[in-house]
Amino acid sequence: MGETIKAGRSGSQNIRGGWKVAFWFLLPSLIGFVVFFLYPSLRGVYLAFTDWNLLGNRGDFIGTENFERMRDDSQLSNSLWVTFKYVVLNIGSQTAISIAIAVMMDRLTKSQFVRSIMLLPWLMPNVVVALLWVWMLDKNLGVINTMLGWIGIDAINFFTSTSWVIPTVAAVNTWKFMGYTALLIFAGLQTIPGSLYEAGAIDGATEFQMFRRITLPLLRPVLALVLVITIVGSMQVFDVVNVATGGFNGQAGGPVNASRVIYLYIYQTAVLFNEPGYAAAISLLLVVILMFVTFLQLKLLRAGESDLA
Amino acid sequence: MSADTTTEQDQGVSVEKPSAKTDASFGARVGRGAAWGILLVIMVVSVFPFLWAFRTAATTNPELLSGSSDLLPSEPTELNFKRVLGRANDAEILESSGRENAGQFDFLKALRNTVIIATAITLGQTFFSGMAAYAFARLEFKGREKLFLVYLSGLMIPPIFIFIPNLILMKDLANWTESGWLNGALLGWIPWEWFAFTEVQWLGTFKGIVLPFFFMTPFAVFFLRQFFLNINRSIEEAAFIDGAGHFRVFRSVILPIAAPQMVTLAILTYVTSWNEYLWPLFVAGGNVEVQPLTTSLGTFLTQQPGTSPDWAAIMAATLMSALPVLALFAVFGRRLVDSIQFSGIK
Known part of the structure; x- marks a missing residue:
């Protein structure tokens, strides 16, 4: 044993390690990965086929019962619909605003200060974001409603009316993520050669034409990646909804299920209704949806292929 | 996406996009002015909730309930911060919260x-x-x-x-x-x-x-x-x-x-x-x-009681829990901006 190690140390083989060395470097992360990522992932699949109960912390195998139940669960279809509406509103506004910010920053200023300011909301805990906006958007005392009053608009029940709650949460998260998303797009803009814009300017192209004909096509790979990241994140919205709609003794997800997004439904099913088996089945569906969305987007937007080639 | 940050920075400085020099026409200048205006509005929108939260936290709850919407509180007070930190006495609690038994939160x-x-x-x-x-x-x-x-x-x-x-x-x-x-x-x-x-x-x-x-x-x-x-x-x-x-x-x-x-x-x-x-x-x-x-x-x-929540204290607590993140950001902001441009994932 000692011989081989000695022999190995002088050769170049041992410099690169091999499992004997790698094992010790990997050991802590392997423990963490196996116990808290891999095992729970597999167990999550198993749980979806059980009627697990948190109180006794045990459950029996019940076959596909949970999945059959999902088919007729109107709460589930409501949650999927609410989440879909949220994602469309959130991603639509967030992406449009972010592209605008990124292009403006690219054309106007390289200032770190400007970028930092817009990154601020992204660093905040979601709970803080929710509390700030619940206060700002309060029906009676909120400053936004006061401002609306100045221009003659009646106060709006932002978080407490069925029609407003999802657009409001979408807007709040757009506020939180627009600077961050803009920064990602801004980084992508830096890869577009300035010579293209010079050529465009010589040919007499306007700013808007250059944006449409040069910026957008060349930004596509970056945009695809950014969209995958933001859409996958957006579908998992939870914190703001749970805090903002659960305020003052209400049950989160209201009013009348109008904001019970899929993550909230899974959480409530698992912990509050004590049906982790059913919750695991729904989250399995979520995993499938997320993978499908990712795959579809990368395919549709032909990510990775730049027109710059 | 994962392009090296230094080259990004270099490009950013050396490759001046031509609009600044070539489009000196009146229309282009108006366009730039308008774009700056929008950028400034977005920056204000990004920080305004924090300023408003601070203004709220520096106001007593009874004054808040009277519905003043001035940008600055008429009588700034530090009582709400004191109260959230558990350092206010009964009289101060009553004055800043407007009630005997304000919600407790350690x-x-x-x-x-x-x-x-x-x-x-x-x-x-x-x-x-x-x-x-x-x-x-x-x-x-x-x-x-x-x-x-x-x-x-x-x-x-x-x-x-x-x-x-x-x-x-x-x-x-x-x-x-x-x-x-x-x-x-x-x-x-x-x-x-x-x-x-x-x-x-x-x-x-x-x-x-x-x-x-x-x-x-x-x-x-x-x-x-x-x-x-x-x-x-x-x-x-x-x-x-x-x-x-x-x-x-x-x-x-x-x-x-x-x-x-x-x-x-x-x-x-x-x-x-x-x-x-x-x-x-x-x-x-x-x-x-x-x-x-x-x-x-x-x-x-x-x-909180649904009718009149203690907004002054909530905002004081909210701001103070964001403070350490703000401090980290003030010190390491540049590094974070760079790392986001580098990794593009987090």
């Missing part, structure tokens, strides 16, 4: 809990992920790429999917011997009571909150591996020739060279753990002795 304890949780996670995760990243970037072993891909696949899994089994695991850990066929078969024969495991509670404990993020996250390993890959091999080899072992090289060559990136990751991890809400919600079980600020603040809101 801010300092929640702050302490968050600091404990975020610090523990950051130390463990950064160091252990660094070790793993070293193995993936600098060592060669059979199945390296495959194992790395398996780690990476963890990025695809929505947290809630593993939080449910992890919650059940925490319950298992408290009574290994009885629960489940898998645990029974694999671990049931071990006399856990010798290690005082069976009586140990995991729900509502720091270790329950910290442990799942303590050893690694797929992102941390991925982030550091990218940097370790770029370190020049010759430096390392010189150390090997001098007879240093791998742990020596890791500690005295790789870590010092990669220190800036390790610090960046540590900051990102600290902020992420500071902000984490869902897992503590699952596992803290409402135990105020371990609950972090995020879940405590959420609970604080639900405890």
